Amino acid sequence: MKITAEQEKSIITDILTKMDVSPEHAEIVAEVTLDADLKGFTSHGIGRFPQYVKGLKSGTIKPRGDFEIESETDSTAIINGNHLFGHYVAYKGMELAIEKAKETGIGLVGIHDSNHFGVAGYYSDMAIMSDMIGLVFANTEPAVAPIGGKIPILGTNPIAIGVPSNKHYVSVDMATSASARGKLLEAVRRGEQIPENVALDAEGNPTIDPEEALKGSILPFGAHKGYALAFMIEILAGPLVKAAFGTGVKGTANPEEMCTKGDLLIVINPSQLGDVEVFKDQVDEFIAEVKATPNVFIPGDMEVRNVKKHMEEGIEIDDKLCQQFKDIAKELDMDIKDIFSD
Numbered sequence: 001m002k003i004t005a006e007q008e009k010s011i012i013t014d015i016l017t018k019m020d021v022s023p024e025h026a027e028i029v030a031e032v033t034l035d036a037d038l039k040g041f042t043s044h045g046i047g048r049f050p051q052y053v054k055g056l057k058s059g060t061i062k063p064r065g066d067f068e069i070e071s072e073t074d075s076t077a078i079i080n081g082n083h084l085f086g087h088y089v090a091y092k093g094m095e096l097a098i099e100k101a102k103e104t105g106i107g108l109v110g111i112h113d114s115n116h117f118g119v120a121g122y123y124s125d126m127a128i129m130s131d132m133i134g135l136v137f138a139n140t141e142p143a144v145a146p147i148g149g150k151i152p153i154l155g156t157n158p159i160a161i162g163v164p165s166n167k168h169y170v171s172v173d174m175a176t177s178a179s180a181r182g183k184l185l186e187a188v189r190r191g192e193q194i195p196e197n198v199a200l201d202a203e204g205n206p207t208i209d210p211e212e213a214l215k216g217s218i219l220p221f222g223a224h225k226g227y228a229l230a231f232m233i234e235i236l237a238g239p240l241v242k243a244a245f246g247t248g249v250k251g252t253a254n255p256e257e258m259c260t261k262g263d264l265l266i267v268i269n270p271s272q273l274g275d276v277e278v279f280k281d282q283v284d285e286f287i288a289e290v291k292a293t294p295n296v297f298i299p300g301d302m303e304v305r306n307v308k309k310h311m312e313e314g315i316e317i318d319d320k321l322c323q324q325f326k327d328i329a330k331e332l333d334m335d336i337k338d339i340f341s342d
């Protein structure tokens with residue numbers, strides 16, 4: 001079945017409101033989750049939502065309250081997320097980084113004791129909308145073994161970079177693993193295999209079975225280069241921001257454990273380095289050069305195409321996910337038949 005963007009937002013906010021989540025937090029969670037599905041990152045869209053419901057039920061995600069700025073300078077801040085929704089804390093952290101970059105040219109906000117925040121690119125998009133460059137890094141529960149090893153020590157450690165332009169949406173948003181863990185969870189739910197060269201089983205052998213892969217490890221993208229990048233992100237989004245690192249990172253995949261991951265948000269304000277309009281024109285000039293060859297895409301093109309498609313055609317919900325929503329609604333004594341009919 002398919003649902004519309006408005007239906008996705010309303011079902012998420014309704015369930016969160018019923019679970020006593022503050023309206024502002026619920027609105028941001030719904031907004032970021034919908035952004036993932038519209039852009040085609042279904043591994044981090046509504047399919048991930050039942051995990052947040054489990055987190056709320058087990059007390060690892062706090063429905064209300066506020067984060068705390070633990071330390072601050074004109075251009076930096078460290079935030080304690082107080083175990084609120086990761087989407088809310090990252091949204092507020094990005095707002096703060098943008099404010100700092102407006103004043104000083106650069107804003108850097110580190111976050112610890114927050115929760116899974118969905119798609120990294122939502123937050124770098126916020127910088128783009130202020131004519132600035134946004135960089136977002138996070139670490140996650142271990143899923144990736146170092147090259148040569150078979151025990152997961154690194155997370156799927158996403159990176160997003162968004163750049164303002166006059167003509168294009170310019171954004172890279174990706175896991176540093178060959179596959180996001182959410183894609184494995186999605187394959188299990190849908191009874192599908194995963195592509196080759198993505199994961200190893202617990203014995204270190206290649207596997208296309210997502211359940212075996214979840215017991216084993218996901219490969220880094222791009223062989224040693226992806227490993228090296230994930231390694232660095234583990235440090236940038238770990239010890240640098242007072243968060244856990246390596247096997248100490250918990251709670252991004254298992255919602256019943258308190259989350260110890262970290263986020264690093266950096267905003268660069270081009271207008272403090274020169275004329276921002278000249279900068280954006282040069283970005284467009286570069287893109288024109290890249291796109292001079294037919295069928296060449298830039299980072300961000302897929303998302304633009306997907307948003308258009310999903311706004312027009314709706315968002316696919318598989319049978320198992322549909323059933324998960326019916327179960328959640330039944331437990332909360334909610335009527336969701338207008339969206340998920342029998």
Ligand SMILES: NC(=O)c1ccc[n+]([C@@H]2O[C@H](COP(=O)([O-])OP(=O)(O)OC[C@H]3O[C@@H](n4cnc5c(N)ncnc54)[C@H](O)[C@@H]3O)[C@@H](O)[C@H]2O)c1
Nearest residue numbers: 041118119120156158171172173174175180297298299300
């Ligand atoms: N919250 C977390 O802990 C966490 C962890 C891992 C991943 N994620 C999220 O998962 C999502 C999916 O990650 P993924 O690794 O599966 O993404 P992916 O492999 O689909 O790669 C997406 C990126 O590649 C770009 N791209 C795709 N085809 C291209 C082409 N032909 N030319 C140029 N660029 C192209 C896209 O524009 C996009 O920026 C991301 O939103 C990421 O933030 C979140």
